[in-house]
Amino acid sequence: MIVAAGKATPGPCRGGRISIDEERLAQLRRHDAPADGIFEEFMECRLGAGASLALLAAPLEAPRDEAWIVCPSIGPEHGNLRRLEAMAARRLAAEGHPTLRIRPDVHPHDGLAREIDLAERLREIEDAVRLVTGELGAQTVGLVGSFFGGTAAALACDRLGLSALVLIEPVPRGKRFLKEIMRRHAVAELVRTAEIDGLGGSGAPTAGTAAPRKELETQGSTMLQGLWLSQAEADEISAVDLSTDLRSFRGRSLLVGVAPNGQLSPTLRALGDQLEALGGDVTTTVIEDPLFAPFGEYYYMNAGPVRVDTRLELDRHVAEVTATWVAGHRHAEPLAATT
Amino acid sequence: MRQFPIWVPADGGEVAAVLTVPDGEPRGIVLTLAGTGRHVAIGSTMSALVSQRAAEHGLASVRFDYTGVGDSPGIVESWALSDVGSASRQALDVLTTASEVLGVSQYAVVGTCYGSRVALSLVGHPACLGAVCIAPPVLEHGKVVNIGRSAGHGSRFSFVRGNPVIRKAVYDPLRSLLKESKLAPGVRCAFGALDHAKLVFLYSDDHERDQLTGRARAALEKAVASLPEDQRRRFALHVVSAGALTTFEVLPPDEQAMILDLFLPLVDGWFEPSRAEAVLQSA
Numbered sequence: 001m002i003v004a005a006g007k008a009t010p011g012p013c014r015g016g017r018i019s020i021d022e023e024r025l026a027q028l029r030r031h032d033a034p035a036d037g038i039f040e041e042f043m044e045c046r047l048g049a050g051a052s053l054a055l056l057a058a059p060l061e062a063p064r065d066e067a068w069i070v071c072p073s074i075g076p077e078h079g080n081l082r083r084l085e086a087m088a089a090r091r092l093a094a095e096g097h098p099t100l101r102i103r104p105d106v107h108p109h110d111g112l113a114r115e116i117d118l119a120e121r122l123r124e125i126e127d128a129v130r131l132v133t134g135e136l137g138a139q140t141v142g143l144v145g146s147f148f149g150g151t152a153a154a155l156a157c158d159r160l161g162l163s164a165l166v167l168i169e170p171v172p173r174g175k176r177f178l179k180e181i182m183r184r185h186a187v188a189e190l191v192r193t194a195e196i197d198g199l200g201g202s203g204a205p206t207a208g209t210a211a212p213r214k215e216l217e218t219q220g221s222t223m224l225q226g227l228w229l230s231q232a233e234a235d236e237i238s239a240v241d242l243s244t245d246l247r248s249f250r251g252r253s254l255l256v257g258v259a260p261n262g263q264l265s266p267t268l269r270a271l272g273d274q275l276e277a278l279g280g281d282v283t284t285t286v287i288e289d290p291l292f293a294p295f296g297e298y299y300y301m302n303a304g305p306v307r308v309d310t311r312l313e314l315d316r317h318v319a320e321v322t323a324t325w326v327a328g329h330r331h332a333e334p335l336a337a338t339t
Numbered sequence: 340m341r342q343f344p345i346w347v348p349a350d351g352g353e354v355a356a357v358l359t360v361p362d363g364e365p366r367g368i369v370l371t372l373a374g375t376g377r378h379v380a381i382g383s384t385m386s387a388l389v390s391q392r393a394a395e396h397g398l399a400s401v402r403f404d405y406t407g408v409g410d411s412p413g414i415v416e417s418w419a420l421s422d423v424g425s426a427s428r429q430a431l432d433v434l435t436t437a438s439e440v441l442g443v444s445q446y447a448v449v450g451t452c453y454g455s456r457v458a459l460s461l462v463g464h465p466a467c468l469g470a471v472c473i474a475p476p477v478l479e480h481g482k483v484v485n486i487g488r489s490a491g492h493g494s495r496f497s498f499v500r501g502n503p504v505i506r507k508a509v510y511d512p513l514r515s516l517l518k519e520s521k522l523a524p525g526v527r528c529a530f531g532a533l534d535h536a537k538l539v540f541l542y543s544d545d546h547e548r549d550q551l552t553g554r555a556r557a558a559l560e561k562a563v564a565s566l567p568e569d570q571r572r573r574f575a576l577h578v579v580s581a582g583a584l585t586t587f588e589v590l591p592p593d594e595q596a597m598i599l600d601l602f603l604p605l606v607d608g609w610f611e612p613s614r615a616e617a618v619l620q621s622a
Contacts, residue, residue: 019441019442020360020440020441020442021439021440021441021442024439024440025343025345025358025440028343028345028346028347028436028440029343029344029345029346030346031346031348031353033353033412040346040412042344042345042346053344053381055344055355055410076377076379076589078379079376079377079378079379079588080377082378082379082409082410083407083408083409086409086410086412090412101410103380103381103410104379104380105342105344105357105380105381105387106342106357106359106380106387106390106391108340108341108342111388111391112380112384112387112388112391114592188589223591223592225377225588225589226379226384226588226589226590227379298376298377300375300418303417305419305420305421306417306418306419306420307375307417307418307420308416308417309407309415309416309417309418312414312416
């Protein structure tokens with residue numbers, strides 16, 4: 001469902017007593033970055049049932065026929081991946097490709113969605129594909145996603161018959177994703193409790209330290225770092241396994257791994273083999289990075305009175321690798337039906 | 340309510356912002372300022388929640404990603420926590436734009452953690468009616484704290500800190516001795532704005548994580564006690580029973596709602612009633 005929202009009408013709105021300069025607001029939807037040769041614009045329509053924002057980065061000059069969509073990850077890690085997604089979108093736009101990023105936000109009526117919801121993320125991707133092929137006139141569409149956003153992107157590529165896919169440190173199995181976000185939640189809670197102990201606090205366990213899996217079983221839902229996960233959703237995600245769910249994707253794909261030892265992980269290797277077996281054109285690459293924090297985790301490091309961004313170089317590198325690969329593989333393929 | 344995602348020219352760059360407008364005439368603007376944490380929405384979860392609730396109070400609100408964070412372009416390699424210069428300029432530019440498009444000048448500020456430092460830098464403006472600072476650090480970091488924060492795992496300092504015996508014998512007394520007990524300049528400066536603006540400091544009972552230590556509280560109370568009566572009445576310190584407010588994003592929704600329920604009515608009261616409310620009141 002694509003929803004038109006906040007549509008601006010020319011001139012100051014003088015209906016009733018409200019006087020909002022909607023003409024200026026319409027202008028502010030977009031900013032140009034001439035040094036990068038791109039502009040960014042919040043599209044008027046919104047995506048999915050949650051009315052996520054659609055944020056376009058596109059070249060100032062004539063765009064290429066192939067558009068890209070950056071698919072957000074579905075769990076709490078998304079907050080730590082937004083900057084990477086933005087950098088990747090800008091680099092792709094600088095290469096001439098209109099690139100839309102999906103931004104879950106506050107629904108005008110229902111408020112801020114606080115649930116982990118794979119089906120909703122997939123609906124947003126479908127809406128985004130309609131938007132770039134319809135309103136923006138793209139001939140072909142590729143999807144980019146990191147962590148479980150990569151998994152969602154792969155599922156959508158397969159279902160919608162899209163032409164290209166970039167997966168950044170993807171988690172191909174839903175069970176592993178759940179295990180990982182629960183582990184990270186438990187570690188965060190443990191650190192919190194340990195800090196309280198270490199600093200002379202009571203150290204009493206808080207409600208959040210209860211094992212999420214047990215909460216799921218007994219209460220039907222649990223909260224993981226600020227987001228609700230229901231048992232039904234956990235079942236849905238657990239059922240995802242790209243090794244069996246990818247059946248028809250034959251497009252080109254880039255698999256980007258990130259590892260302190262620079263080695264390709266067995267998981268990524270197996271995924272690459274599978275995509276090749278389906279008939280796809282697969283490129284795999286591994287970026288060596290010390291990973292101060294696991295990929296998708298909070299990446300600032302305290303250094304005295306300064307908080308240092310430990311992920312900046314990696315994010316730049318991933319964006320560069322993505323854009324370079326896309327630039328080296330430009331070819332137009334007809335777009336499959338997306339309904 | 341209506342939402343307008345926009346790009347605002349700010350401090351020489353552009354920042355991604357969302358302006359939220361109530362259905363009726365906005366009585367004022369609430370600017371929300373995030374910490375340096377993980378933010379799933381533009382601004383932060385706190386900012387997004389405030390935007391919904393502020394609209395129910397007839398208030399517009401604006402939230403944004405700082406330069407180099409989330410969707411806002413730019414490169415920020417590190418954040419000096421006591422230097423809010425750029426963030427403050429960005430915030431003022433965002434406020435100015437919101438004020439111009441809405442034709443409303445009066446505003447209040449709500450900030451968490453680092454954002455509360457930025458909020459304190461904005462209360463001196465005559466159009467600012469007040470600030471809610473969620474878990475603001477009130478003391479300057481002392482030397483030991485700075486060394487501690489910069490010591491990596493495996494360092495000698497981290498060994499000393501991690502060993503319970505040595506910690507108790509050496510680290511804790513040293514830390515206590517060398518700890519700062521002066522109010523941070525930003526807090527002192529903001530106290531000067533109490534001649535016209537309200538200040539609400541909000542902490543949880545997780546005092547260590549929210550940095551409301553005994554020393555911090557004592558310094559705060561001493562400073563407040565030295566204020567003239569009328570200014571003292573414009574300051575309020577609230578401590579709520581909840582998880583650390585520095586981790587607002589991951590608090591259970593009922594605790595988040597309780598915190599919003601506490602400060603939003605206060606903020607509401609800082610603004611003039613709408614014309615409709617004023618007519619009702621006079622009747």
